[in-house]
Amino acid sequence: MLGMLGAGATALATAPYLQRGWENALAAASQVDGTGLTGLLPNPGGFRYYSVVGSVPRKDESNYALTVGGLVDRKKTYTLADLRAMPQTRVVADVLCTDGWRVDDTPFEGVKLADILDDAGVRSPGTAVRFTCFDGAYTESLTLEQARRSDILVALKMQDKPITHAHGGPVRLFVAPMYFYKSAKWLSGISVTDKVVPGFWEERGYAIDGWLDGADRPRAA
Numbered sequence: 001m002l003g004m005l006g007a008g009a010t011a012l013a014t015a016p017y018l019q020r021g022w023e024n025a026l027a028a029a030s031q032v033d034g035t036g037l038t039g040l041l042p043n044p045g046g047f048r049y050y051s052v053v054g055s056v057p058r059k060d061e062s063n064y065a066l067t068v069g070g071l072v073d074r075k076k077t078y079t080l081a082d083l084r085a086m087p088q089t090r091v092v093a094d095v096l097c098t099d100g101w102r103v104d105d106t107p108f109e110g111v112k113l114a115d116i117l118d119d120a121g122v123r124s125p126g127t128a129v130r131f132t133c134f135d136g137a138y139t140e141s142l143t144l145e146q147a148r149r150s151d152i153l154v155a156l157k158m159q160d161k162p163i164t165h166a167h168g169g170p171v172r173l174f175v176a177p178m179y180f181y182k183s184a185k186w187l188s189g190i191s192v193t194d195k196v197v198p199g200f201w202e203e204r205g206y207a208i209d210g211w212l213d214g215a216d217r218p219r220a221a
C-alpha cells in the first residue's frame with residue numbers, strides 16, 4: 001500500500017507533521033535554554049523560537065482573555081470570540097529580528113490596536129501603552145502615537161493560520177514597522193500609561209523605538 005504512493009504524495013503527506021515537529025522540538029529545546037540560543041538551530045520556516053521563560057501555559061478559547069485598562073474610560077476584557085467579531089485587518093510585512101534573521105512578506109491578521117484603544121477610550125494623561133504577556137515575564141511598550149498606526153495589530157493569525165502556541169498564540173502583538181522584539185507574544189494585557197515604561201529587552205539595552213530602517217516613520221517636527 002505504501003509502495004503505491006508516489007514520492008511527491010508522501011512528501012505532501014508528511015510535510016505538515018515535520019513542520020509541527022520542528023516547532024515542538026524548538027519549543028522543547030527552549031525549555032532548557034530560555035534565552036534564545038535555540039535561535040541558532042536551523043528552522044525551515046525561517047522563524048526562530050524565542051521565549052524569555054522556560055515554559056508558557058497554553059491558552060485557547062476556553063481560557064484566553066485580553067484585559068485593557070490603565071488610563072481608559074472603560075476597562076474591557078476581550079475573549080477570543082470578542083476579538084474575532086471585530087473588524088479584521090491583514091498586514092503583509094517583512095519580519096526582522098535584531099539577531100539578523102528575517103522572513104519577508106509575512107501576513108498577519110487581527111484587530112487594529114487603534115480600534116481596541118478607541119473602544120476603551122484613552123483618557124488624560126495617557127500618552128503611552130504597555131503590553132503584558134501570559135508567560136508572566138515579557139513586557140513591551142509603544143507611545144500612543146505609534147500605537148494608533150494602522151499597521152500595528154492585535155494579531156490572531158500569522159501566515160494566514162491561527163497563531164500557534166510557539167509563535168505566541170492565540171494572540172500576539174504585531175508591530176510591522178519595528179523590529180520583531182516589539183511584537184509581544186502571548187499577549188494578555190494592554191494598559192494605557194502616562195509615560196513609556198521600558199519593556200523586557202529595553203531594560204536590558206535594546207532601543208525603546210525599534211524602528212526598522214526604511215519604515216514609514218512620522219516626520220520629525
Ligand SMILES: Nc1nc2c(c(=O)[nH]1)N[C@H]1C(S)=C(S)[C@@H](COP(=O)(O)O)O[C@H]1N2
Nearest residue numbers: 048049050051052097138167180181183185
Ligand atoms: N512574550 C514574548 N514575546 C516576544 C519574545 C519573547 O521572548 N517573549 N521575543 C521577541 C523577539 S526578540 C522576537 S524576534 C519575536 C520572535 O517571535 P517568534 O518566536 O514567533 O519567532 O518575538 C518577540 N516577542
Ligand SMILES: [Mo]
Nearest residue numbers: 097098180181
Ligand atoms: Mo528578536
